[in-house]
Amino acid sequence: MKKTVCLLLACIILLMPISSCAQSAEKVSDSFLLMDTLITVTLYATPDTDTAAIFSECRAILEELDALWSRTEEESVTTCFNLAKKGPFAADWKTCDLLERALKISETTGGAFDITVAPIVMLWQRCEEEQRLPTDAEMLLALSQTDRKSLYVLGTNIIKREDGTQIDLGGIGKGEAISYLVTYLESCPIEGALVSFGSNVAVVGNKPDGRNFRVAVKNPIDGNDYAKVLELSAGQVLSVSGDYERYYTIGGEQYHHIIDPATGYPAESGLCSVAVICEDGALADALSTALFVMGETRAREFYASGVYDFEAIFITSDGVVSTTDSLQ
Numbered sequence: 001m002k003k004t005v006c007l008l009l010a011c012i013i014l015l016m017p018i019s020s021c022a023q024s025a026e027k028v029s030d031s032f033l034l035m036d037t038l039i040t041v042t043l044y045a046t047p048d049t050d051t052a053a054i055f056s057e058c059r060a061i062l063e064e065l066d067a068l069w070s071r072t073e074e075e076s077v078t079t080c081f082n083l084a085k086k087g088p089f090a091a092d093w094k095t096c097d098l099l100e101r102a103l104k105i106s107e108t109t110g111g112a113f114d115i116t117v118a119p120i121v122m123l124w125q126r127c128e129e130e131q132r133l134p135t136d137a138e139m140l141l142a143l144s145q146t147d148r149k150s151l152y153v154l155g156t157n158i159i160k161r162e163d164g165t166q167i168d169l170g171g172i173g174k175g176e177a178i179s180y181l182v183t184y185l186e187s188c189p190i191e192g193a194l195v196s197f198g199s200n201v202a203v204v205g206n207k208p209d210g211r212n213f214r215v216a217v218k219n220p221i222d223g224n225d226y227a228k229v230l231e232l233s234a235g236q237v238l239s240v241s242g243d244y245e246r247y248y249t250i251g252g253e254q255y256h257h258i259i260d261p262a263t264g265y266p267a268e269s270g271l272c273s274v275a276v277i278c279e280d281g282a283l284a285d286a287l288s289t290a291l292f293v294m295g296e297t298r299a300r301e302f303y304a305s306g307v308y309d310f311e312a313i314f315i316t317s318d319g320v321v322s323t324t325d326s327l328q
């Protein structure tokens with residue numbers, strides 16, 4: 001359980017420098033601290049573009065989604081659902097749409113990704129505050145409340161089958177938010193844009209010189225090295241899940257934040273990082289978490305099954321980097 005690799009990196013995907021820009025477009029960035037994350041939007045636009053208005057709309061989009069899905073916000077849909085008794089819970093279509101897709105990903109990944117992992121996540125948070133490990137009884141209770149079949153979506157209602165069912169959208173919400181930003185930015189009068197949530201990155205359009213944007217995935221075993229440099233084309237999202245990003249510190253030991261829903265403990269799959277590239281932000285985000293839990297062998301079988309269209313990079317706990325076919 002002890003974490004041997006504990007590099008806390010503020011940003012695990014690096015945006016590569018742009019080598020040359022057409023004279024007409026200039027680069028301008030803004031950052032927001034939302035969703036517990038530093039979010040940076042970089043626009044390539046002509047000087048007469050109202051970039052302040054674009055940034056302001058980006059912030060409004062993110063604030064709305066954060067207010068819906070935050071697990072710590074008292075008024076959020078997530079919090080209200082988590083406190084509700086079993087039965088139908090009326091929600092907005094954005095949340096219902098995301099939940100429906102999250103439940104499908106749970107099903108197809110055999111529960112490796114599971115938004116009902118919330119009671120286990122909260123147990124670890126409480127244990128960190130109290131500086132102790134979970135007891136067996138606490139873990140058994142949290143495990144019994146973690147069940148992807150204990151809720152389903154019907155129109156704009158979420159049907160909760162058990163009082164104890166709670167959701168945590170921390171493994172999919174940022175990816176979904178990045179797709180909302182991409183859709184908005186595609187409608188803006190700009191040449192291109194990069195959106196970075198640290199562990200989720202998306203591109204809109206191309207660099208002003210017409211080439212694809214390049215991003216580098218860090219190798220956590222050697223923080224100075226890149227595991228892979230990728231060219232992302234318009235509409236693609238890259239999402240990374242790593243055991244060095246966030247963790248609970250208890251008695252000086254670090255317990256990382258990606259939970260294996262089968263055991264209730266941080267996943268020990270032999271991987272320290274997984275990157276997923278695909279065209280759907282929520283899917284990229286959820287799959288990076290799921291493949292991390294599965295481990296490389298199961299993850300490759302899942303890739304070969306062709307359920308979803310994606311590519312992946314695997315970094316094992318001893319630093320070996322490998323990729324799926326199309327990235328080689």
Ligand code: AMP
Binds near residue numbers: 113
């Ligand atoms: P990510 O950083 O995208 O891998 O997501 C990790 C976050 O998702 C954690 O901080 C938890 O809030 C939540 N989470 C942890 N384990 C799982 C899991 N197996 N399935 C779904 N969400 C999870």
Ligand code: MG
Binds near residue numbers: 172286287289
């Ligand atoms: Mg994720």
